[in-house]
Amino acid sequence: MVRVILPDDSQLEFDRPVTGLEVAERIGPRLARQALAVRLDGELRDLATVIDADSRVQIVTHQSDPEAALDLLRHSCAHVMAEAVCRLFPEAQLVYGPTVENGFYYDIDLDRPIRPEDFPAIEAQMDQIVQADEPFRRREMDRQAALAKLRAEGNRYKIDNAGRAAGDTLSFYVTGADPNGRFEDLCRGPHLPSTGRIGAFKIMSIAGAYYRGDAREKMLQRVYGTAFPDKKQLAAYLNQLEEAKKRDHRVLGRQMDLFSFQEEGPGFAFFHPKGMIIWNEMVDYWRQVNRRAGYQEVRTPIILNEQLWHQSGHWDNYKENMYFTRIDEVDYAVKPMNCPGGCLIYKNRPHSYRELPLRVAELGLVHRHEASGVLHGLLRVRQFTQDDAHIYCRADQIESEVVAVMDLAFEIYRTFGLTDIRLELSTMPEKHIGTEDIWNQATDALKGALEHKKIDYALNPGDGAFYGPKIDFHVRDCIGRSWQLGTIQLDFSMPERFDLTYVDRDNSEKRPVMIHRAILGSLERFLGILIEHYAGAFPLWLAPEQVRVMPISEKTNEYARQVLNRLQEANLRCTIDQADDKINAKIKRAHDQRVPYMLIVGPSEAQSDTVTVRTRGRKDQQKWPVGQFIQIAAQDIARRRLDRVDSAG
RNA sequence: GCCAGCGUAGCUCAAUGGUAGAGCUCCCGCUUUGUAAGCGGGCGGUUGUGGGUUCAAGUCCCUCCGCUGGCUCCA
Numbered sequence: 001m002v003r004v005i006l007p008d009d010s011q012l013e014f015d016r017p018v019t020g021l022e023v024a025e026r027i028g029p030r031l032a033r034q035a036l037a038v039r040l041d042g043e044l045r046d047l048a049t050v051i052d053a054d055s056r057v058q059i060v061t062h063q064s065d066p067e068a069a070l071d072l073l074r075h076s077c078a079h080v081m082a083e084a085v086c087r088l089f090p091e092a093q094l095v096y097g098p099t100v101e102n103g104f105y106y107d108i109d110l111d112r113p114i115r116p117e118d119f120p121a122i123e124a125q126m127d128q129i130v131q132a133d134e135p136f137r138r139r140e141m142d143r144q145a146a147l148a149k150l151r152a153e154g155n156r157y158k159i160d161n162a163g164r165a166a167g168d169t170l171s172f173y174v175t176g177a178d179p180n181g182r183f184e185d186l187c188r189g190p191h192l193p194s195t196g197r198i199g200a201f202k203i204m205s206i207a208g209a210y211y212r213g214d215a216r217e218k219m220l221q222r223v224y225g226t227a228f229p230d231k232k233q234l235a236a237y238l239n240q241l242e243e244a245k246k247r248d249h250r251v252l253g254r255q256m257d258l259f260s261f262q263e264e265g266p267g268f269a270f271f272h273p274k275g276m277i278i279w280n281e282m283v284d285y286w287r288q289v290n291r292r293a294g295y296q297e298v299r300t301p302i303i304l305n306e307q308l309w310h311q312s313g314h315w316d317n318y319k320e321n322m323y324f325t326r327i328d329e330v331d332y333a334v335k336p337m338n339c340p341g342g343c344l345i346y347k348n349r350p351h352s353y354r355e356l357p358l359r360v361a362e363l364g365l366v367h368r369h370e371a372s373g374v375l376h377g378l379l380r381v382r383q384f385t386q387d388d389a390h391i392y393c394r395a396d397q398i399e400s401e402v403v404a405v406m407d408l409a410f411e412i413y414r415t416f417g418l419t420d421i422r423l424e425l426s427t428m429p430e431k432h433i434g435t436e437d438i439w440n441q442a443t444d445a446l447k448g449a450l451e452h453k454k455i456d457y458a459l460n461p462g463d464g465a466f467y468g469p470k471i472d473f474h475v476r477d478c479i480g481r482s483w484q485l486g487t488i489q490l491d492f493s494m495p496e497r498f499d500l501t502y503v504d505r506d507n508s509e510k511r512p513v514m515i516h517r518a519i520l521g522s523l524e525r526f527l528g529i530l531i532e533h534y535a536g537a538f539p540l541w542l543a544p545e546q547v548r549v550m551p552i553s554e555k556t557n558e559y560a561r562q563v564l565n566r567l568q569e570a571n572l573r574c575t576i577d578q579a580d581d582k583i584n585a586k587i588k589r590a591h592d593q594r595v596p597y598m599l600i601v602g603p604s605e606a607q608s609d610t611v612t613v614r615t616r617g618r619k620d621q622q623k624w625p626v627g628q629f630i631q632i633a634a635q636d637i638a639r640r641r642l643d644r645v646d647s648a649g
Numbered sequence: 650g651c652c653a654g655c656g657u658a659g660c661u662c663a664a665u666g667g668u669a670g671a672g673c674u675c676c677c678g679c680u681u682u683g684u685a686a687g688c689g690g691g692c693g694g695u696u697g698u699g700g701g702u703u704c705a706a707g708u709c710c711c712u713c714c715g716c717u718g719g720c721u722c723c724a
Contacts, residue, residue, distance in 0.1 A: 009687085105719095113652080113653065115653070115654080115685085116654070117652080148656085178711065204718095205654095205718055205719070206652085206653055206654085206718085206719085207652065207653070207718060207719030207720065208652025208719065208720055209652080209719070209720045209721090210651080210652095210720055210721065213720075213721070214721080214723090215650080215651075215720080219651060219720075220652090220720095221652075221654055222652090222719070222720075224718090224719080250717095254660080255660085260717090261716090262715095263697080263714070263715050263716095266714090266715065266716090278687085320722095321722090321723085346700045363687095366724090368723080368724085370722080370723070371650050371651090371722065371723095372650070372715090373650065373651070373719090373720080373721085373722095374650090374720095374721085374722065374723070375716090376717095379724090380724085381724090382722070384724065386724070458656050459703085472724090483723095483724080484722090484723075484724055485703080485724080487724070518724070520724095521724045522724045524724090525724060526724095550684095551686095552681090552682065552683055553681045553682045553683090554681060554682090555681070555682090563703095577673095580679095580680080580681080580682085581682080581686085581687080582681095582682050582683085582686085582687060583682070583683055583684055584682090584683090584684065584685060584686065585682095585686050585687080586684090586685095587684055587685050587686095588685040589685090589686085591685060591687090592685085592686095598684090600683075600684070602682095602683060603683095604683090612683085612684085614684070619684080619685090621684070643678060
């Protein structure tokens with residue numbers, strides 16, 4: 001007898017082993033129709049799995065367990081796509097086909113390139129397979145037999161996969177009506193009961209991907225697809241992608257005339273006047289809070305003697321990313337980081353323990369030779385400005401300093417309305433300087449700070465800077481890609497290399513610890529993220545143009561100019577639209593340019609010394625005395641208020 | 650850097666290997682405008698670069714440059 005315990009703790013009894021489907025049928029026909037898989041004692045398994053011992057069973061449906069159901073669906077769809085590709089290209093070798101955040105991909109080794117124009121043919125084959133509603137059948141073999149079978153078939157990737165799979169039993173999935181199946185793939189599973197349960201799918205893109213992510217390995221073809229329970233959800237997802245494209249900072253940057261890139265300087269941004277306004281507002285704010293947090297500011301040269309970079313370790317660990325030049329027969333390097341220059345300032349005079357922690361900030365312009373294929377608008381460039389700082393302190397001050405930097409970072413992010421931030425702790429990479437002991441000590445200090453703050457974080461092993469472990473702050477762009485903003489890096493090595501010292505209370509020379517930190521990260525990247533975050537609708541304090549005065553006709557141009565003067569005297573960034581257009585056209589233009597406030601003036605306003613205020617993102621408008629409008633706007637700017645005008649974030 | 654795709658007017662996009670075109674922007678008129686695009690006219694191109702195939706190339710082939718999506722890498 002088999003006893004099955006359901007999630008509500010009720011029990012079902014069967015006089016023989018049963019499948020998940022039979023359990024669902026016993027509960028009800030509707031559940032049986034919706035059932036996609038089972039959780040056996042919490043573990044996700046095929047619906048056809050035979051339950052031969054007492055266990056807890058949960059029937060997985062789109063309703064009961066949407067995440068697992070979607071994952072099953074997508075993974076099964078990856079198989080269907082793989083089969084479709086193999087039908088069209090029998091010489092294709094399948095490699096690996098997992099689900100990813102918004103769909104799935106399958107890596108395929110095929111000498112003929114798969115092109116976007118092949119997608120309809122692949123999708124047509126997939127349609128056939130789905131229409132046929134064929135069962136996915138699991139076939140288990142012991143490891144020896146499975147390996148023998150795979151060797152006979154000669155797919156080196158699957159042999160490799162099988163070799164790395166855990167356990168003594170390997171599984172294959174078969175689709176196709178006849179018992180031997182038509183299509184079979186080594187796979188851990190589980191799957192949907194049958195191909196017909198895949199709702200709506202679409203092949204999205206094709207990309208090269210190195211086998212096992214190793215650039216020395218063969219480049220495979222990675223076909224990306226997505227799938228949803230029904231057409232409506234697929235359409236909603238595609239629509240969401242379209243919407244995301246509209247807030248892409250590269251599109252908005254051009255439309256709003258904020259910045260540009262030119263062929264003459266790939267990866268080097270050109271900032272236009274409106275972009276510079278936002279930039280300068282960011283910097284003003286940054287200076288203000290950093291000063292308050294006890295930072296001093298310095299500025300170090302962009303080009304420094306190559307010898308310095310040997311001393312710092314950058315030559316050995318970072319030279320692939322550096323630019324070099326010669327001046328008067330002497331070798332120089334363009335700085336990729338600010339720390340060595342900062343160390344030279346520190347060394348310029350002796351320091352007392354009384355000065356520590358010494359917090360030194362720098363808006364440092366760095367150059368890094370990034371691979372051409374990774375450049376991406378403002379988010380990945382070859383020249384950028386870090387809001388860097390180096391904190392020189394004693395070991396016992398590390399934790400409180402790191403905590404203070406985290407507090408400062410969250411305060412700054414909050415000012416910009418960024419609240420969806422993820423933290424990562426990165427540990428010692430292969431290429432590094434300093435002993436393992438020092439690394440452990442530094443890593444523990446960072447962990448201590450995180451735990452002290454009770455902040456959730458992900459561990460990112462082996463991803464630290466070459467000189468120390470780090471805590472990174474990440475935020476997502478509008479299409480879901482994650483970008484690093486701030487970073488806090490602990491460094492015991494640079495002080496050693498540069499022989500940095502301070503004189504302690506007992507008159508002995510001691511070695512300070514260095515904390516490298518950036519909060520905005522790169523001003524370029526941060527601006528890019530902000531553009532996407534606000535969808536171009538910047539809050540008043542950041543908006544390149546804060547107010548636009550719009551006369552109804554030429555008859556009120558004179559009054560409009562008087563209003564403009566008063567706005568200018570109040571330091572508001574404002575323009576006047578005197579074009580020979582109807583007010584509708586002016587409003588449309590101002591909306592397109594995302595101007596926060598439109599002040600509409602006609603004869604009636606001129607008579608009463610008022611303006612009709614139309615606020616971005618709203619249709620209603622109010623008539624206000626000019627002075628009152630100026631007062632409210634000035635106050636919102638001073639407070640860096642985010643919410644009075646609609647910011648799309 | 651690697652794989653695939655793309656590159657036509659300032660912008661968004663058309664053009665079976667056969668005379669490069671539209672809308673918007675911009676300029677000039679008309680209109681004097683009341684809450685998300687008034688009307689008319691005009692300017693604007695050696696089709697990213699260099700080569701090749703062809704009677705003929707925006708279109709086909711090759712080189713280089715740039716961009717897009719991934720991969721490796723990274724703030």
